[in-house]
Amino acid sequence: MTSAIDSLFSHDDFVRRHIGPDEGEQQQMLEKVGAESLDDLIRQTVPAAILRGDMPLPAPQGEMDTLAELRRIAQQNKVAKSYIGMGYHDTITPPVILRNVLENPGWYTAYTPYQPEIAQGRLEALLNFQQMAMDLTGLELANASLLDEATAAAEAMALCKRVARKNKSNVFLIDQNCHPQTIAVVKTRALPLGLEVQVADVAATIASTDCFGVLLQYPGSDGQVTDLRPTLDIARERDISTVVAADILSLLLLTPPGEQGADIVIGSAQRFGVPMGFGGPHAAFMATRESFKRSLPGRIIGVSVDSKGRRALRMAMQTREQHIRREKATSNICTSQALLAVMAVFYAIYHGPEGLQRIAKRCNRLAGIFAAGLKQLGYTCNEQFFDTIVVDTGEETSAIADAAEAQLINLRRLPGKLSVSFNECSSLDDLTSLWSLFSKGQALPNVSEIDRQLGDLPGIPADLQRSSSFLTHPIFNQYHSETEMLRYMKRLENRDIALNHSMIALGSCTMKLNATSEMIPITWPEFARIHPFAPRDQVAGYLEMIDQLEAQLVACTGYDRFSMQPNAGSQGEYAGLLAIKRYHESRGDFQRDLCLIPSSAHGTNPASAAMAGMSVIIVACDKQGNVDIADLKQKAEQHRDQLAAVMVTYPSTHGVFEEGIREICNIVHDCGGQVYVDGANMNALVGVAAPGEFGADVSHLNLHKTFCIPHGGGGPGMGPIGVKAHLAPFLPNHPVAPVKGVESENDTISAATYGSAGILPISWTYIRLMGASGLKKATQVAILNANYVAKRLAEFYPILYTGRHDRVAHECIIDLRPLKEASGISEEDIAKRLMDYGFHAPTMSFPVPGTLMIEPTESESLYELDRFCEAMIQIRGEIAQVEAGEFPLEDNPLVNAPHSHNDTVSSDWPHPYSREQAAFPVPGLRANKFWPSVSRIDNVYGDRNLFCACPPIESYQQ
Incomplete structure (x- = not known):
């Protein structure tokens, strides 16, 4: 029995605020639909055979208590000076962008711009992003962002294969000086598509290697700046498509890859004002030649006209994007990183070309001074660089790196070497701290003296220094005062409908409240400023929060394990199907490569199956929109020996709780297949039914739907996968920051171990606030x-x-x-x-x-x-x-x-x-x-x- 004092200290106010109709309104609505209570309505709607008992989650908790609990967890993370690099760098988000975009529901609660007339502001910002990518890379066309640099490289590989006409090779050649996480993701993507990845010194082997495409890193993962032109020239002569993964800040000083002859340039826009966030979310960019425009993956913002002949923006070729390429797909991209792309381009607009170049020159000069000082201390390092110095440290490597970490200074460890990457947050004082780690008691070099002797653009060869203009459009040159920047962003915001204006009733998209208290933690430095490859003893808070979120999702779904690596729903589908494929292969069932998919499925389902190396057979639906069980049974029996999986959405894509879901699961299991339940409609299941209990083997969850991560105008998203115990050994892993308890050789889906970890606190907070009863x-x-x-x-x-x-x-x-x-x-x-x-x-x-x-x-x-x-x-x-x-x-x-x-x-x-x-x-x-x-x-x-x-x-x- 609840006492008076208990009721006064009840913390279910958040549940009341999250749920729109109050108790009286719910009763009116129940009367309208003909149900006595919410429980009665559920009994009438959900099959009795799948109703579950109570979820093993705590009671709801108040907002202040929840934020205090998460703050205690976050404070276990140690915010270090990060010089690790590898595509992730500390940066400064201009406060005007932090407050008015990242923390503004007018930007973060908008939906993908499929209705362009009410999304003109976001579309203009994304068009600006495309222009920025084109200008900096020296190419003719760009898309409106992809998920991260590694998956962008994988998409680029598929693009190279799509545009190959005469070149029939199945080999994709990757330079050994690419980032290891990029190599791992590309290898994962290539294998099911029947493509072979070879890692080598591309400059030395391209003339003798039969391949359809190559991937180069610029500057290299070891910081080295090299002339790409000889390699690109050979590739062109041999009809080989070329991809360059480029550091976006370096392109302000280096000759762009497009000007050197590259066909495709990809990379991350993270260091343009977007926090590291333990790996994401960050907007990748992809630019290419005009001739590749019909094969370019992802979203392309195009200029059109309205019915009165006025200029208007829309997603060009959006039907292709919305429905993907189904079973003939080599890409299932359905999520971009719109919010992060907007932040990155606003950063470029705010600083302008001169301000951006000044930031790049500062990073370069710090690297030059540091390298000169190291030479005075007796060390050798790379002579050509942009912002990364790799020091030969031999047997001293571990001792120096350990001493650095003890001072919360993170260096990248390489065999017999240490790598130091400078960033926007680095200062002159940092040079002294770094030199002291290498000095062995020697007098430290003098910063001012080295600076006086150092030439312009140290480490960058004269023939690789950028000479072409960039960001010349007035958009990038007129909003440099905070007043003007604020007004420009507000002007764009006012052209978009978001949840702060009215309901967005999009079926299968679940546009629900993204509560302010859920959003607050993502800007805390303890979450925002953590490098994804930081030492494990510095990220105890992140690991605890992720472990707790996994336990929460296990409780919600009935699965046994989760992987947080997939950074979009489409990536979650792909990861889940790969786990199924690896499971069958572990049992010797290499012939199981067929996936049954209902005709009502979203285009990412057959696209993901095709990318996982499965063939697709479509199952009919009946007149009520349910899976035709007779057709499913006939096809499952017909292909019993080849059946790998069925992919179903539950409740169905048609918005109905199918009575036969357990029978569907049993039919597929009896034929040796696995059951993939698409989690897009999980908002109709949490607390009522659990896919892991009614027969499913794996699901991805759209955290940007059911679990309150905002859509951000078309990204960020997160698509973690939950699996039953027998599939757990086949969850994704990572070559740089491995997951405990998972085989080291497992597939790598995203560039970072935990995908877009920086937004996971949103879902953790939502579940903690709602508790079992609230959910x-x-x-x-x-x-x-x-x-x-x-x-x-x-x-x-x-x-x-x-x-x-x-x-x-x-x-x-x-x-x-x-x-x-x-x-x-x-x-x-x-x-x-x-x-x-x-x-x-x-x-x-x-x-x-x-x-x-x-x-x-x-x-x-x-x-x-x-x-x-x-x-x-x-x-x-x-x-x-x-x-x-x-x-x-x-x-x-x-x-x-x-x-x-x-x-x-x-x-x-x-x-x-x-x-x-x-x-x-x-x-x-x-x-x-x-x-x-x-x-x-x-x-x-x-x-x-x-x-x-x-x-x-x-x-x-x-």
Whole structure:
């Protein structure tokens, strides 16, 4: 029995604030849908055979107590001076960017810009990112970011293979001076695709090696700056595609690889103001030749026009990106790092070309002074460098490195050598501290004296010094005061709809509250400033937090082990399928390479299976949207000896709890296969049912969906995988910072051991705040909200799929095909018209063409759900006016939507409906109106006239 004092000290306030409808509103909604209680609704909706008992998690905890607990954990990490390098460097996030982007829900709660009319700000920032990558690499085309440098290298390898015409080799040649984590990820990606990776001295072997592509590091992993041109020239003569992994800061001083003849340049934009975060999230970049544009992976932001002929931005070729390449894929990229790309390009805009070059010169000069001082102390080191000095230390290597770590100075250990990489945070005082480690009691060199004697750009050969201009566009040259920078970022923010404006009812995307208290820890230095390859005794806090998060996710899912390495849902799928493949191979079942996938699956499912070296057979769905069990059974039996896995999403992609999920698992297991349950819809399961208990062997979890990491306008994401015990030995590992208890030779999925570890505190905090009871209630209310929306809209739009008692899971699909046939109004017209009401559209034409899939999440209040439903009902009325002939099909509020402010104030208004109906279809909009900044965008024009660089400044002013 709860006492009075217990109730006063109850800490479930966060649960109440996370869940939108209060108790009274929940009761109203339950009455509307015909259920007595939340438990009753769940009994009506979820198959009894999979309902679970209580989760082994603590009770909810208050925000202040939770933050204090996490602070104690974080303080076990030691923030050291990091000179490890290897693609990760300490940096300074300008406070104006920290406060107004990373800590601003206007930026971090937006969704992927599939509806570009209400994402023009983010699209402009990403277009700027592309321009930055093109300028710095010396190439003609860039995408809007990838996951990290290592996976970008793997994508580049696949790109080389796609564009190979006459070259039929299957060998990809990697220079031995590439970062070890990059080599490991590329090897993992190559093997299932039937490609062979050879690691060698490329300059010495390229003339005699039969290969389709090569990967070089610039500068090398050992800091060496070498002329790429001789190697690139040979490659060109032999029809070999070339990839260069480049340090982005070095490109401000070094001749860009594109100017030297490289076909593709990749790298990380991390050191442009994005914290190390123990490995991520960071935006990778990829630039290439114009001729490769139709094969480039990831997202490309393009310049198009709207219906009034005005310049407008959109994701070019977004259908390719949204649906991936299915079973013929060599890439399953579905997540970019939009938020981090935005931060990186704002850093470039804030500093401008001169400021960036000054930072690069400072790093280079520190390295030059340090190297000169080492020579005075009797050491030898590399003569050519940008910011990294590798010192011959012989038998003294461990002693010096250990002494350094005792002073919280981290150096990179190499056989008989130590590597020291300088960064933006390095200072002149650091030189003295470093020299003292090597001095053996000798007098330390004099910084000022060496500086006076040192020439410009030490370590960089004259013929490799950059001479070409870069970042000349006015965007990079006019926002250098904080006032102007602040206003520019705010101007872009105001062009986007994010969760701080209204609900985003995207089915299968779970746009829920990303609470401020969950976000606070990611900027703590104890989490933000940790190098992913720091010594283990310096990262005890991270390891404890990750271990606890693994235990939390085990409790939520019923699995036995988790790997936090996959840094996107797509990477999680891939890692899970590789674990299945390795498991079969360990038992001698090398022939098991076939994956069964329902026809309703997201495109990443067959794409991931193809990348894992599996062939795909599609399983039919029945008229209710369920997996056709008879078809599944027939195909599983037919391919019994080859069956590796089935991939199913549960609840189904159609938003229904399939009654036969246990039978599906049993059929596949009986035929020797494994069951992969896609975790995209886990928000309908936590606390109610557990895939690890109802028959699944592996799942990835989208932490950026169910567990509150924000979408960031298209990334960051995290996709850790949970497995049953028999698959645990096949989880990913890492060559630089291995995971205990996992085989050292296992696959490497991401550049860092724990993927984008810097955002894992968000999910840890969410689970701790909610506790077992709060998480279960969140799931129940998510299902309640979806059924409430379905019930309200069913009178006006057909609900396509329902389960028992006409219930949906956490999302519902409304079928617009009959309406389109009767009126000519399409699902796209309705999606665009919703913008005039201040809403982002639900998921359009997925998984069924001609539909909208709505997922309201548990965080939306009854007021907001009703506001959305009333907008949809009002739109149905507008469609009726078209059906009745009151508005012509070619000129009505829907086909002309969205209506920008420019449209409604124009002196020319030729439409048969009023400006008021266009802009203010419901009265509440007069008090709070979001204006789309452009009219409907011409998709076809943008794809036919692919232009992915910043337009002249005059077009912005127009």
